[in-house]
Amino acid sequence: MxxxxxxxxxxxxxxxxxxxxxxxxxVASGITAQDPELWGPEAEAEASKRLGWTEAVALSRPLVAEIISLRDELRAQGVDHIVLAGMGGSSLAPEVIARTTGAELTVLDSTEPGQVRASLADRLETTALVVSSKSGSTVETDSQRRAYEAAFAAAGIDPAARIVVVTDPGSPLDESARAAGYRVFNADPDVGGRYSALTAFGLVPSGLAGVDISEILDEAESIELPLAVxxxxxxxxxxxxxxxxxxxxxxxxxxxxxxxxxxxxxxxxxxxxxxxxxxxxxxxxxxxxxxxxxxxxxxxxxxxxxxxxxxxxxxxxxxxxxxxxxxxxxxxxxxxxxxxxxxxxxxxxGINPFDQPDVESAKVAARGLLDARPEPAPAAFVAQGIEVRGTPHVIGAASDLVSAIDVLLEELPANGYLSVQAYIDRVAHPEFAELRDLLAARAGRPVTFGWGPRFLHSTGQFHKGGPAVGVFLQLTQRSVEDLSIPERPFTFGELIAAQASGDASVLADHDRPVLTLTLTDPAAQLETLRDAIG
Known part of the structure; x- marks a missing residue:
């Protein structure tokens, strides 16, 4: 089996x-037959246009030869480094496919300036960029595309020869990419992003990186009948x-x-x-x-x-x-x-598994901050170079870093969880993920760890729409050197700061306790955090 x-x-x-x-x-045969009534009348409209993933294997087969042909064409030109600009389902499926099969795929799913800059500096001469977005309006992906377009042009490389786009047919990105002469792969519009692993979103970047994508489809096909019966x-x-x-x-x-x-x-x-x-x-x-x-x-x-x-x-x-x-x-x-x-x-x-009503709220808040660009709220206090902010119940009872963490954990209900959200360069500082186990041992409750802003397209929906039992620890960093976004009035540093602040404000509006710690020197201050956690 x-x-x-x-x-x-x-x-x-x-x-x-x-x-x-x-x-x-x-239920099984109903899902396979794409019956939108299985989740009740309120979900029917959304479900009716989100069940295409049940036939993804068959619909994706014709893509294989086209993807392999493009891979061979790029390699003949000396292009053998594939970078993926995508968020959520557009990046996580190709990442697991590539890592499992041993193919090299650089996943750029961050707006942290240092991480973007490092990606741009990595083998640009032999790089092709895959831009994956259903609508093309995802701010992270749009910003990453703009940065690569400028970098290619500055290096004397025609962006049209190096940028591959995966998007829904007729989307704004589809139209603009074709007008620019980019190679475009259209995905099934009846598949939501998080169910898109076996569509063009999962297969194009993986195939270009060298994965045997026919084998992945064969593996999925082998379980189709048992799932349908x-x-x-x-x-x-x-x-x-x-x-x-x-x-x-x-x-x-x-x-x-x-x-x-x-x-x-x-x-x-x-x-x-x-x-x-x-x-x-x-x-x-x-x-x-x-x-x-x-x-x-x-x-x-x-x-x-x-x-x-x-x-x-x-x-x-x-x-x-x-x-x-x-x-x-x-x-x-x-x-x-x-x-x-x-x-x-x-x-x-008893819920609709195909919508994401609370994801947009954080995006709206971030856009509002980018439009207004207010001065950052002053820190409640600064401890060992770490700026401390948070919701009133957390900050009002805290006087130093240790007590701030203590108060946040005291807000954790008996059936709750702690979410650690690290808006930090995950390539340069992967060691921050080690804080998860320390906090889980301290809290005695489940602890999730997410890299920002990528988790906003993942657990971010649960944080606002799920049971109101979470408490939230944001870790942000001051960028030593910011990076501009071509033809945008804001920088990558301003973008990731707005995403963190916007999400914190939405969480606060939902009465979720939030503690935000802004690091000025992440490498040096990690030990400070370990000590404060105890």
Missing amino acids: SFRISVSGAAADAVRRVVPQLVADR DAENNPGLVLGAAIAATVPLRNKLVIVADGTHIVGFADWAEQLIAESTGKEGAGILPVVVGLDAPELTADLADVQIVRLVDDAGEQIFADDESGEIRVSGTLGAQLLVWEYATAVAGRLL
């Missing part, structure tokens, strides 16, 4: 209780029930890679599940952890552990009492199964 799953404990109880009804309701061993039904039908609901889904050959899959699943289910005060919050994470041994009542392994075993119902979900399989099969399972989870939770 290209996919296997085993469940025990509460997850097994959920599968036994719920899957027979899903089978009787013909209304049967109690349908892997999409089993996984959907296991993650969304426990009683009481274990809505913190702790995902750990434990021997799987797939690299970075949990980050892709995090975006798919959080953005699809986190709305109307409900949802499943994925928590991506390592093997030493405190959550794995804390025995928390609202945590469901998912282990990504290389062999989940032959039986769906495991003999052990771990209460865990164990999944294994090929990458292509995993991508399609989790998409089905997330759609099933939406039905079980």
Whole structure:
């Protein structure tokens, strides 16, 4: 089998209780037939134009030869370094595909000036840029494209020979890219970004980077029939029930890679599940952890552990009492199964898994700040060079860095979670991710870690639309050297600052506690943060 799953404990109880009804309701065959009524009347309009991913394998086959031909053409010209400018589903799927297969793909999913500058300086002479955006209006991707256009032109390179665009047909980007002479691949407009792994959004950058994308499609095709059949061993039904039908609901889904050959899959699943289910005060919050994470041994009542392994075993119902979900399989099969399972989870939770009503609020707030460009709010205080800001309940009771963190954690409810949001150069400072385990041990509750602004297209929806039980730690940095955005009145530094401030303001409007720590020297101040966390 290209996919296997085993469940025990509460997850097994959920599968036994719920899957027979899903089978009787013909949910699996209904998803495959693109029945928009499965999620209720309020979701029908959106679902009617968001189920194209169920036939992505067949629709993507004709793209393979075209992608390979372009790859060969570029390599014949000495162009062998592929950079992807994309956010959310447009970047996370190609990233996991490339990392798993060992292909080199530089993913630029940040507006941090240092990270953008480093990407521009990396082998520009042999670089091609893939610009991926459904609408073309994504501010991060538009800014990155402008920066590369200017860099290519300054180096005497025709941008039209080096920029490849993936977008929906008829989008503003589609029209402008064709007018500029760029190579354009159109994706199925009936597929939402987070379900687009097996469409042009996942395949074009991966294929250009050297991945055997036909094999990825073969792997997905091998699981299509089992997913379409209304049967109690349908892997999409089993996984959907296991993650969304426990009683009481274990809505913190702790995902750990434990021997799987797939690299970075949990980050892709995090975006798919959080953005699809986190709305109307409900949802499943994925928590991506390592093997030493405190959550794995804390025995928390609202945590469901998912282990990504290389062999989940032959039986769906495991003999052990771990209460865990164990999944294994090929990458292509995993991508399609989790998409089905997330759609099933939406039905079980009673929400529309295809919209993202709260993502736009942070974008609007950021745009407002970019238009007005007010002076930054003064820090409540500065501790060891770190500027401290936050919502009144957090800052009002704090006098130093230690007490500020203490107060934020005191706001954490018994069924809550802490979200760490690092608007920091993740290439230059990957070590900041180490703070996640320290905070999880200190808080005794699940802790998510996201790089800003990329998490805004992922868990950002859950933060505002899901259960109001989160507290938020923002880490931002002062850019030593900013970077202008061609033909825009703001810089990359101003953009990422507006994105952080805009999201903080929306969280505050939703009565979420926020602590913002602005670092003036990230490398030196990481140890200060470790000490303050204790």
